[in-house]
Amino acid sequence: MLLFRDGTYAAEPMVTVLPASDAGAVLWSKGRRVPILPLLGAGDASAQPTVPADRITIRRGDKGxxxxxxxxxxxxxxxxxxxxxxxxxxxxxxxxxxxxxxxxxxxxxxxxxx
Structure with missing residues (x-):
């Protein structure tokens, strides 16, 4: 939720990696949780970019x-x-x-x- 709302990762961000068969079918039972920061090349959560206070995340429907x-x-x-x-x-x-x-x-x- 923090990633989508604020552009930040949780202290211990994890993702589920789901492998696929040679035919391209998702192997749901073989999924595993792995830390995401090493996959992104970041050593820790403090290495992530921050948005200046005046540069909030904006999207369709926002005004100002x-x-x-x-x-x-x-x-x-x-x-x-x-x-x-x-x-x-x-x-x-x-x-x-x-x-x-x-x-x-x-x-x-x-x-x-x-």
């Missing part, structure tokens, strides 16, 4: 000056209302920079705009 700032960065009309056009341009921005094009402006997307 931070949204207007983001709109100016990506070159859309800066009305401070994160609507479908802002979302579409955000996704294109993310895709062009090798990020997950989810339309959510979190720490990685803000960092790519710097």
């Amino acid at each position: 000056p931070v949204v207007a700032e983001w709109q100016r960065i990506i070159g859309v009309y800066a009305d401070g209302d994160f609507g479908s056009k802002t979302e579409a341009v955000t996704m294109a921005f993310q895709k062009a920079r090798g990020l997950v094009p989810d339309g959510i402006v979190g720490s990685k997307t803000w960092g790519a705009a710097a």
Whole structure:
């Protein structure tokens, strides 16, 4: 939950890894929990990027000056209302920079705009 809401990992973040058969079927019974930080190349949770206080995570439906700032960065009309056009341009921005094009402006997307 913290990762999606705040862009941060829990103290002991774990993920479930599910292998697949040669035919591509998920082998649900062979799944195992592994720590995620070593997979990401981070030694500990303190190595993760942080979002400055004025650069909160924003997404479709959000409104305000931070949204207007983001709109100016990506070159859309800066009305401070994160609507479908802002979302579409955000996704294109993310895709062009090798990020997950989810339309959510979190720490990685803000960092790519710097």
